[in-house]
Amino acid sequence: VKCCGAPWLHQGNVAEFTRQARANVERLDEVVQQGRDIIVSQPTCAYVVKRDYPIYVPGEQAERVAAHTFDPSEYLVNQMRKDRSMTLGKVELDEExxxxxxxxxxxxxxxxxxxxLLKKLGVKVRVVAKCSGIDGTWGYRSENAASSLRMSSALADQIAKTGSTTIAGDCHLANTAIDEALGLRVEHPISLVRKLMGLETQPPLKGN
Known part of the structure; x- marks a missing residue:
């Protein structure tokens, strides 16, 4: 499987996007028909697979792939809802x-x-929903740099006013924009859960 094709789609190159999407759909559908789900770590890419592939490469294959595609946090929370024995311990954290x-x-x-996912740890979570100014690949183009920075600065200001230094987000692109604006590390929720539970200090598992 290659790039989801978002850079081409966002620049209006529908022909190249469709070519890439069709190749990915065929490969991913093979995996789905083996009884497996697809985890996509970047929300932009997950959106493309779930919403854009069925539009530009219509058919049963794209629909099947879309139905079995999940963000990491989405997949884990769904699994915990299906299996009540899957739980996270509670942690103490002074700041939200x-x-x-x-x-x-x-x-x-x-x-x-x-x-x-974070709330399952029993911690306080405040949601900030301002745009990071990235919009897939839009914010990375030189002609949009100034506008992108203005958007991300508004988001950074809102976060800074909270006084909290523990920040999480599912989008790696948005997390980078916040990091660059505030100089604070923004972590993926799953990584932060691992950190708060002290799992980062444990040695990795070794095979036989």
């Missing part, structure tokens, strides 16, 4: 966690699963 609700996560209409 700031959770950035990324645009392409919201656009998937699956709820804020990264926030839900």
């Amino acid at each position: 966690i700031i959770f950035h609700a990324a645009c392409h996560t919201q656009a998937q209409n699956v709820g804020l699963k990264g926030r839900d």
Whole structure:
């Protein structure tokens, strides 16, 4: 599987996007028909697979792939709802966690699963929903740089006013924009859960 094709789609190169999408759909559908789900770590890419592939490469394959594609937090929270024995321990944290609700996560209409995952630890979570100014690949183009920075600065100001230094977000692109604006590390919810539970200090598992 290659790039989801978003850079081409966002620049209006529909022909190249469709070519890439068709190749990915065929490969991913093979995996789905083996009984496996697809985890996409970047919300922009997940949105493209879930929403754009069925439009530009219509058919049963694209629909099947879309139905079995999940963001990491979405997948984990869904699994915990299916299997009540899957639980997270409670942790003590004095400050509240700031959770950035990324645009392409919201656009998937699956709820804020990264926030839900963090709340399972029993910590306070405040949602900030301003745009990071990235918009897939838009914010990385030189002609949009000034506008992108203005958007991200508004988001950074809102986060800074909270006084919290523990920040999480599902979107790696948005997290980088916040990091660059504030100089604070923004972590993926799953990484932050691992850190708060002290799992980062444990040695990795070794095979036989």
